Amino acid sequence: MSDDPRHAPRAGHGRAPDVFRPGAWVPMREYGEDEAVDFVIVGTGAGGGTLACKLAEHGFSVVAMDAGPYFRPLEDFASDEAEQSKLYWTDDRISTGENPIQLGSNNSGKAVGGSTVHFAMVSLRFRPEWFKSRTLLGYGFDWPLDWQEMWHYYHEVEEALKIAGPITYPWGPPRPRYPYRAHPLNAAAMALAKGCEAMGVAWTETPIATLSAPRGLAHPCVYRGFCVTGCSTNAKQSALVTWIPRAIAAGAEIRDLAMVGRVETGPDGLATGVHYHREGRWRFQKARNVVVAGYSIETPRLLLNSATARYPQGLANSSGLVGKYLMVQANQAVWGKMEAEVRSYKAPPSLAITEHWNYDDNKDFFGGYCYMSQGPLPQLWANTQINAHGLWGEPLMQEMQDYNHQVGLKIVGEMLPQERNGVTLAEDKDQYGLPVPRVSYSWCDNDKALIAHSLGFMEKALGAIDATDIWRQEDDTCHLNGGARMGGDPRTSVVDADCRSWDIRNLWICDGSVFPTVGGVNPSLTIQAIACRTGDRIKQMATRGEL
Amino acid sequence: MPDPGRYPGYDVLRKRHTPSWNDKTRQVVDARLAVPREPRFFTGQEMAMVTAIADRLVPQPRSRPPVPVAALIDDKLHKGHEDGFRGDGMPREREAWRRGLAALDAEARARHGAGFAGLPGPQQDALLKRMEQGGLSGPAWGGMPSKTFFKQRMAKDIVFAYYAHPTAWSEIGFGGPASPRGYVRLGYDERDPWEAAEARDGDAGDAQRKNRNVG
Incomplete structure (x- = not known):
């Protein structure tokens, strides 16, 4: 097999890479293409990777495919922003609308483990009321999930990832102590803390999915700071080093460099398997159930591209909502300079957080936001300066000289679900011959009000700690969610609470695209909690003969 | 001094x-330091233009060997690495660069009677400023918004190339x-x-x- 995991698959011939030991392998069960497996899962990120583990551990036969490579972090990952762009989904996409969103490095991963391989590891629970935001808070849509049940699954994920976090969390109902101790604060996080104290709001160490103590063969975080370009020491608890090794040990097969282009349906209207491209040709894997877990762009794209005479609008789309109500999260920032050296390139970028404005409802807009300390690496920082701050030439070079004194606060803010925001298929074709997704995004007035509120507050918080040269980065968004939402009514949702499609009962969707609303926290913990719940529900339904 | x-x-x-x-880092940084200086994607004339633009966007002191910004961009385009998204009216990256450079050069000739690379710095800056603000829209742009080309493609690729280089890391005191x-x-x-x-x-x-x- 080739040494470059981007050119030839690594998983196969009865083995998969051992991500914990250089050059080593773990045994992996394999399934024939003509052998209908219980579940074929499309995507191995926070949704698909987690569900593959749960289903395999419950005794189902599972094949999980990912379009991306199977990396060995200890050998393949450099301490280098440019090289590590190999982790991003960089296939062609068109981004349009009044506020076109940035994709690629911003929110998309192409690797076994999905975007968890380069996520910032911030692992937060939803505010309980958000699961019933229409009923309790007057906006968005209610989820068909109960927060107390989700509290149970959040705990399961936090244990599975050994989240490092504070002893007591300042907001929301009581939660258990985090499994691993909180990380120490870097200077950027101390700046956030001091600003919160000056403004009279609470802050805490961010619950974060990187080890603060040894775990098995993985070492604690060394505060290298390249987190969002992939962790080369395995401290980061990505799906690649947590759920997927568990899934393989429980009998799942992972197929890397396997791009699924179409879900096949039979004469009875049920899904029969997936067409996928691997090693230079299209293949077909039979399955009794198909789970689509490609995240908020690839999931709608695949469902729309699988249209048939019987399902002319695409699969699972009798509601017409596949690819609609896409949501991103607001990601605006305020930046300034400190007299002291901050050197925010050290340690995970967001070690301190305030969720104050997620829990305080005395605001003139719906939804909430948290904000966190920041640590941009040089390429990203220079691009922010030239694109958002408008500096080039000598002013840019002068500004970059102050890199080690920069300090910043950045929100993860709730944008409201709007039908007009979404994913459709464009005329252009990608390298597999599949139609390129066209993503359209426009902010609504409430989104703009939330952004204005956050920028004003963070600007005061930086001013309160005597930062100078303060400026606002007004146009940025981050995580994707929605596009195939869950609900209690087949007419107004794509899947039910169990992530099972209303239209095709052996077709499931398990990733961030099922979110009806997006909340004001990073979504990965919630995606994984939903996947854990779905795995348990499938086992229960199978036991009762309801699959 | x-x-x-x-x-x-x-x-x-x-x-x-x-x-x-680690070994992987040594391997990729070594390769970057050895990036071929002869273009493999750009023409010689395009390469000179990219160098001229980079000199305005990320000016470098003459007291040290320059970061080869144009060569690093040429390498990226030669290898076909892309960002993974593009705005409305934006072609894919190679085509965007080709067209953007030709359009900027056409603007320079129309206004000043000389190609962009041959203009004095202040005139180059004025053209780049107009491009940044979306004020260039001659037929050579082919409908590609000049502002989007500046922000999404040209400026981004230039600062990404510059700050991928160890010389730039040393200059700003980054730990690397x-x-x-x-x-x-x-x-x-x-x-x-x-x-x-x-x-x-x-x-x-x-x-x-x-x-x-x-x-």
Whole structure:
């Protein structure tokens, strides 16, 4: 097999890479293409990777495919922003609308483990009321999930990832102590803390999915700071080093460099398997159930591209909502300079957080936001300066000289679900011959009000700690969610609470695209909690003969 | 005498053989330092234009070997690496660069009677400023918004190329590669011995002495 995991698959011939030991392998069960497996899962990120583990551990036969490579972090990952762009989904996409969103490095991963391989590891629970935001808070849509049940699954994920976090969390109902101790604060996080104290709001160490103590063969975080370009020491608890090794040990097969282009349906209207491209040709894997877990762009794209005479609008789309109500999260920032050296390139970028404005409802807009300390690496920082701050030439070079004194606060803010925001298929074709997704995004007035509120507050918080040269980065968004939402009514949702499609009962969707609303926290913990719940529900339904 | 800069004597490459650089990092940075200077995607004329634009966006001191910005962009386009998204009216990256350079050169000739690379700096800056604001829209743009080309493609590729280079890391006092050693001292004004020392209050000597021992 080739040494470059981007050119030839690594998983196969009865083995998969051992991500914990250089050059080593773990045994992996394999399934024939003509052998209908219980579940074929499309995507191995926070949704698909987690569900593959749960289903395999419950005794189902599972094949999980990912379009991306199977990396060995200890050998393949450099301490280098440019090289590590190999982790991003960089296939062609068109981004349009009044506020076109940035994709690629911003929110998309192409690797076994999905975007968890380069996520910032911030692992937060939803505010309980958000699961019933229409009923309790007057906006968005209610989820068909109960927060107390989700509290149970959040705990399961936090244990599975050994989240490092504070002893007591300042907001929301009581939660258990985090499994691993909180990380120490870097200077950027101390700046956030001091600003919160000056403004009279609470802050805490961010619950974060990187080890603060040894775990098995993985070492604690060394505060290298390249987190969002992939962790080369395995401290980061990505799906690649947590759920997927568990899934393989429980009998799942992972197929890397396997791009699924179409879900096949039979004469009875049920899904029969997936067409996928691997090693230079299209293949077909039979399955009794198909789970689509490609995240908020690839999931709608695949469902729309699988249209048939019987399902002319695409699969699972009798509601017409596949690819609609896409949501991103607001990601605006305020930046300034400190007299002291901050050197925010050290340690995970967001070690301190305030969720104050997620829990305080005395605001003139719906939804909430948290904000966190920041640590941009040089390429990203220079691009922010030239694109958002408008500096080039000598002013840019002068500004970059102050890199080690920069300090910043950045929100993860709730944008409201709007039908007009979404994913459709464009005329252009990608390298597999599949139609390129066209993503359209426009902010609504409430989104703009939330952004204005956050920028004003963070600007005061930086001013309160005597930062100078303060400026606002007004146009940025981050995580994707929605596009195939869950609900209690087949007419107004794509899947039910169990992530099972209303239209095709052996077709499931398990990733961030099922979110009806997006909340004001990073979504990965919630995606994984939903996947854990779905795995348990499938086992229960199978036991009762309801699959 | 050249300005010693904010981090006098600091060279991130001195850490190449320390526990801050793993094998993969050495391999990719070595390849970057050896990037071919002859273009493989751009024509010679395009290459000269990219160099001229980079000199305006990320001007470099003459006291050290320059970061080969145009060669790094040429390498990226030659290999076909893309961002993974493009705006409305934007072609894919290679086509965007080809068309954007031709359109900028056409604007330069129409306004000043000479190609962009041959214009004096202030005239180049004025054209780039107009492009940044979306004020260029001649037929050679083919409907591609000049502002989007500036922000999404040209400026981004130029700063990404510049700040991918160890010379730029040293210049801003960035710690650079850090695997597996990482860092220990995380607070305000806390510096690990393998990080750049800043010349403060005009005292370059102390910083220079510390920077000689970085490794």
